Amino acid sequence: MNQSLTTLSRCQPLLGTYVSIELSAEIEFDELIRISTIGFEAITSIQDLMSYHDTDSELTRINSKAHITPIELNPHTEKVIDFAIQIAKKTNGIFDPAVAPQLVKQDLLPQHNFSPAPESSWRNIRIQDHHISCSKPTHIDLGGIAKGYAVDHAFSIMRDEFLKFNIKQPHININAGGDLIDSHWKNKRIEIRHPDTGIPYRSIEMTNTAVATSSECYQEKNKHPIINPINSDTLKLNKSISIFSHSCMVSDALTKVYALSPESTIHKEYLAHPIIITGNEKPDEYI
């Protein structure tokens, strides 16, 4: 019996923002509900592991104890920290997952009762045999890349669920604010918000399945989440930086690199495509 195309859109507050999952396939509606629930649970599981805010997360255990004793890593956490160190190495520290103390100072992250780590950096982090250790107290914040990874992970898990029904090309779209992934990205456009007002401003053709955008359009005045790890200065980001790539985790990390180092060529290594919008361009007519 032929099943007609069914569509479902759900949205839940996760990862500190609103995460929407949109699915479309020739499958029963109840199956779409079940698969989307698996997607949300996948995101929740990553949030539970890598939340800086959560005092029970694996990341909090790492931040409080990895300088005392090696901590065994969940494979997901290992992948994300390993990737963060990889980008830190490639950018010579322009990207650094150990800038949490500067974010705590701005109240962008909560103050935990950790021992202080003002001079620590990614160079103090070591992963060996699936264990992490830090040569001095180091406060890691995986922030955007953990969010990007959560989106990638949910996307991959839901695609596998569809495969069980022999559905090879379901439409899967996940949007978590700054991180978006769409299985049917070809010939599709996305709208980029104005870096100041947040109003959808430019329509851009997608050049890959995932895109992440960094801007300060929702930030409170005098709070700047991008920190220059070299001198600990905050960066007042007066533009929006979008990166297209094969994964939200890669895209999210590269937005931070391009914010601090616009001349970087790291996108070539990841076959990524940066788009910078200053807000001074002529707006698209559709708006």
Add this chain to the structure above:
Amino acid sequence: MSSNTNNLSRRKMLITSIFTSLSFLSISRTAHAKQFLSTSQAKAILLGKKKTTKMNITLTSAEAKQIKKLSKVRVRHKKINAYKTSSGEWLIFDQVIGKHENIDVAFALTNRGKIKGIEILAYRETYGHEVRNKKWRQQFHGKGPEKRLKLDREIKNISGATLSCSHITDAVNRTTQMWKLVLSKK
């Protein structure tokens, strides 16, 4: 004090920049909106096939004041859109007004008043001036999803910055305090 001043100047700046942008664009715009689940779909997802009873609950002024005191969140509507299962679970439909968002949301509570699940039903973007405008908000009350989508321009694939969902957290606190004070006794 300085934070309030900052917020105020930020709002003024935001409104100014919006009007500057809009006059620059010379276009009148409506809100962006996205419809997710219908109330019956949300009910099915959050409570399964359990039978529910519609509960007529209107908070007294004293209850609303006490809920605000305990949750530190204002009670916007005294009339509560609530359903209860025979095993004591609750489903509450509420509206959350944030800094940039106006959201219809469903909360499911266990029979011990713990949050069991949250589903966003509809999301409308606002740009500072709209969200504080009562008339603008009222256009959405009591309207079905079809009407909303006709009113608004549907959100599709927008990429920007991460918008905090802290107003949902506030609404969760308000809902759980309401359960303790009122719903648990029904």
